[in-house]
Amino acid sequence: MTDRGEVKVRIGPQHPALKEPESFLISVRGEKITASTVKLGYNHRGIEKAMEERTYIQDLYLVERICGICSHSHSSCFVQAVEEIAQLAVPKRALYIRTLIGELERIHSHLLWLGVAGHEIGFDTLLMYTWRDREVVMDTLASLTGNRVNYGINTIGGVRRDLTPEKIEATLKAADILEERTKYYIDVAKEDSTLIGRLSNVGRLTHDQAVKFGTVGPTARASNVNEDVRRDDPYFAYPEVTFDVIVDKHEDVYGRTLVRVGELMQSYQIIRQILKNLPEGPITVKAPRRIPAGEAVSRYEAPRGEDMHFVKSDGTDKPERVKVRAPTLANVQAVSQMLQDGYLADLPIVVAAIDPCFSCTDRLIALRGTESGTMDWDTVRRRGIEWHRKKGLDFSLVNRRFEERVERSSKARLG
Amino acid sequence: MAFVQLLLFPGLAFLFVMGLAAEFVDRKLYARFQNRVGPPWFQPAADFVKLLSKENLIPDAADRPIFGLMPILAFASAVTAYFYVPTLRSNALFSFDGDLIVVLYFLTIPTLTFFLAGWYSRSAFSMIGAIRSMIQLFAYEVPLFLCLLAAALLADTWSVSGVASFYANHPPLILINLPGFAVSLMALLGKLEKVPFDIPEAETEIVAGSFTEYGGKSLAFFKAAINVEMVVAASLLAAIFLPFGFFANPILSAVVYIAKVFFIVFLIALARSVAARLRLDQMVVVCWKIFGTVSFGQIVLNLLVKGWVPR
Numbered sequence: 001m002t003d004r005g006e007v008k009v010r011i012g013p014q015h016p017a018l019k020e021p022e023s024f025l026i027s028v029r030g031e032k033i034t035a036s037t038v039k040l041g042y043n044h045r046g047i048e049k050a051m052e053e054r055t056y057i058q059d060l061y062l063v064e065r066i067c068g069i070c071s072h073s074h075s076s077c078f079v080q081a082v083e084e085i086a087q088l089a090v091p092k093r094a095l096y097i098r099t100l101i102g103e104l105e106r107i108h109s110h111l112l113w114l115g116v117a118g119h120e121i122g123f124d125t126l127l128m129y130t131w132r133d134r135e136v137v138m139d140t141l142a143s144l145t146g147n148r149v150n151y152g153i154n155t156i157g158g159v160r161r162d163l164t165p166e167k168i169e170a171t172l173k174a175a176d177i178l179e180e181r182t183k184y185y186i187d188v189a190k191e192d193s194t195l196i197g198r199l200s201n202v203g204r205l206t207h208d209q210a211v212k213f214g215t216v217g218p219t220a221r222a223s224n225v226n227e228d229v230r231r232d233d234p235y236f237a238y239p240e241v242t243f244d245v246i247v248d249k250h251e252d253v254y255g256r257t258l259v260r261v262g263e264l265m266q267s268y269q270i271i272r273q274i275l276k277n278l279p280e281g282p283i284t285v286k287a288p289r290r291i292p293a294g295e296a297v298s299r300y301e302a303p304r305g306e307d308m309h310f311v312k313s314d315g316t317d318k319p320e321r322v323k324v325r326a327p328t329l330a331n332v333q334a335v336s337q338m339l340q341d342g343y344l345a346d347l348p349i350v351v352a353a354i355d356p357c358f359s360c361t362d363r364l365i366a367l368r369g370t371e372s373g374t375m376d377w378d379t380v381r382r383r384g385i386e387w388h389r390k391k392g393l394d395f396s397l398v399n400r401r402f403e404e405r406v407e408r409s410s411k412a413r414l415g
Numbered sequence: 416m417a418f419v420q421l422l423l424f425p426g427l428a429f430l431f432v433m434g435l436a437a438e439f440v441d442r443k444l445y446a447r448f449q450n451r452v453g454p455p456w457f458q459p460a461a462d463f464v465k466l467l468s469k470e471n472l473i474p475d476a477a478d479r480p481i482f483g484l485m486p487i488l489a490f491a492s493a494v495t496a497y498f499y500v501p502t503l504r505s506n507a508l509f510s511f512d513g514d515l516i517v518v519l520y521f522l523t524i525p526t527l528t529f530f531l532a533g534w535y536s537r538s539a540f541s542m543i544g545a546i547r548s549m550i551q552l553f554a555y556e557v558p559l560f561l562c563l564l565a566a567a568l569l570a571d572t573w574s575v576s577g578v579a580s581f582y583a584n585h586p587p588l589i590l591i592n593l594p595g596f597a598v599s600l601m602a603l604l605g606k607l608e609k610v611p612f613d614i615p616e617a618e619t620e621i622v623a624g625s626f627t628e629y630g631g632k633s634l635a636f637f638k639a640a641i642n643v644e645m646v647v648a649a650s651l652l653a654a655i656f657l658p659f660g661f662f663a664n665p666i667l668s669a670v671v672y673i674a675k676v677f678f679i680v681f682l683i684a685l686a687r688s689v690a691a692r693l694r695l696d697q698m699v700v701v702c703w704k705i706f707g708t709v710s711f712g713q714i715v716l717n718l719l720v721k722g723w724v725p726r
Contacts, residue, residue, distance in 0.1 A: 007539060007542070007543070008539070009539045009540070009543065009621075010539070015622065016618050016619055016622055017618075017619035017620065028543075030546075031694075031695055031696070118691070119619065120619045121619075121691045121692055122610050122611070122613060122617060122618075122619070122691055122692025123610075123690070123691035123692070124449065124610075124688075125448065125449045125688045125689065126691075128449035128450055128451055129449070129450065132450055192691070194611055194690045194691040194692075194693060195691050197691075197693065197694075197697055198691050198692070198693065198694065198697075343694055343695075343696070344543070344620060344621075345614070345617065345620055345692075345694045345695060346694065347620065348619040348620055
């Protein structure tokens with residue numbers, strides 16, 4: 001505690017509100033947040049580098065694992081770029097199936113978000129209800145693709161599984177059930193006074209700020225930024241379906257909630273149109289193993305916002321460079337602004353409201369011109385111990401006690 | 416005889432079992448409202464035993480005596496309050512004029528122990544939780560006290576047993592206190608730190624608030640204290656706002672009494688499954704502006720009615 005009555009609270013890297021390790025250093029005076037620092041970097045997995053060392057087909061499976069929730073988004077975005085470089089004419093039926101899976105994924109992601117948001121504001125009943133209903137869409141996805149997450153449906157030049165009339169029937173039925181339930185959630189969002197009280201005027205981000213920080217997806221649309229890649233730069237089957245882009249003027253977390261439940265309703269519309277107009281024909285074209293040299297940028301409206309992939313090929317069967325710009329990377333910059341002058345109690349919901357996916361976002365940053373080199377394990381360990389000791393954390397006593405205890409118990413066991 | 420009563424019925428042993436039962440009813444109903452299966456009936460007892468078997472860790476920075484003492488104190492004060500609350504008959508085990516105030520103070524002590532426990536845990540989350548407990552105390556305590564005292568005003572006695580007997584003899588007057596009952600019930604959610612007033616232990620914000628550093632036996636006693644407090648407070652509300660069904664047959668009375676307690680637990684479970692957690696500032700506003708107004712209105716109403724009631 002400093003003498004000005006400010007308390008520094010470190011939320012994370014391990015904290016019940018956080019689904020992934022990241023760290024927020026918050027200064028609070030009473031309940032008010034006076035300053036906040038967002039620290040990322042606990043989840044770097046080196047996927048971009050790993051993709052350069054694998055073939056395009058292997059990359060498809062790796063790219064799906066960037067995110068556990070918008071896995072289809074990343075694989076679609078990647079495959080779209082590769083197909084553009086290879087100039088493949090993907091069959092229409094395949095594009096429709098990709099769109100269908102993409103919209104089902106959006107439903108699953110938005111229902112999941114609604115539950116998480118409920119949990120963050122202590123409304124666990126909402127969590128239990130939405131996650132129960134989410135099972136419907138998860139089961140549908142499992143029956144269409146074989147998996148609940150990481151669907152593995154995309155391949156370069158098409159999709160890997162076809163739809164049967166029975167599956168179409170079941171999907172339509174699931175959409176009906178979900179639409180019914182979603183109407184109920186819209187009623188809850190519009191009428192429940194504690195929910196409105198907790199979400200309104202929280203995490204404010206004005207239209208100008210949303211543009212300035214370059215936010216994407218529901219976060220931007222809730223700040224009255226009218227943008228949606230599905231409409232602005234249509235891909236797959238989107239040019240042939242009609243839907244509304246949900247935009248909201250609340251500019252706060254409540255607006256973000258309304259945008260997401262509104263988008264759920266649009267997704268059901270899109271699914272019905274897709275299944276009604278599903279063209280006949282093959283689901284894949286033969287793709288070359290070596291992709292000709294070239295580069296492409298691909299945009300895709302993931303549930304969390306615009307996803308962008310850059311792929312550069314050099315004529316071999318492995319990409320030369322893959323760059324992923326996950327939607328969270330665009331949105332996370334705005335979090336500090338949203339937290340400004342807010343309450344500590346609102347921190348979890350403000351962070352959750354951008355629907356963050358931190359492991360998609362973590363990047364390695366190398367600082368040029370600073371000391372760098374390699375260290376062996378013992379040196380790293382010694383440095384770590386020294387660093388913590390300087391901060392006042394000394395584990396040597398605990399370690400000694402532990403060793404003594406181990407020794408005693410092993411002696412007791414032997415004797 | 417009194418010693419046996421203190422220890423068995425309606426004393427410690429009964430209260431403890433009742434606390435576990437109330438926790439079970441609360442959790443089960445909460446789960447069913449949320450479309451979940453919920454825990455088996457022995458889960459609260461199993462949790463208690465499991466916690467007892469765990470190592471009792473005390474952080475180096477914490478104040479050892481206070482850290483260990485607070486759970487016991489919370490438990491003891493909640494249990495003590497019970498002896499002044501009528502259960503089967505309209506008379507409590509002990510009573511004197513003014514014991515209503517004593518019961519309310521005994522029921523406040525657990526919250527004070529939460530504050531001290533959190534404060535002396537010396538971790539950021541605990542301290543914020545402790546401060547929040549204290550602020551919340553000032554918010555809900557006023558309407559709760561006012562509503563209970565309004566009922567006592569009409570009965571013209573400051574003893575819980577006296578209030579219960581008065582209303583048992585004048586059943587229509589129970590209806591007068593219904594707004595007070597509603598407000599006390601909501602204030603009770605604040606006292607028990609349950610949604611929508613679980614601000615001091617908001618899991619997604621400050622881990623477990625005051626209890627962040629607690630584990631093992633100490634935590635077991637804190638949990639037991641909260642359960643016991645729930646039963647005692649429910650019994651108190653039942654005695655004051657639902658004073659009927661005191662039969663000569665003790666078994667029949669016991670059934671009615673347990674039903675009344677579980678009914679209040681049911682209302683608590685209902686409230687916490689339909690609401691989101693409020694923010695501290697919103698909670699204070701709700702308690703002072705809405706609950707405070709209603710409880711003042713209750714006092715005025717009871718004073719007016721008092722002039723008309725034949726003595």
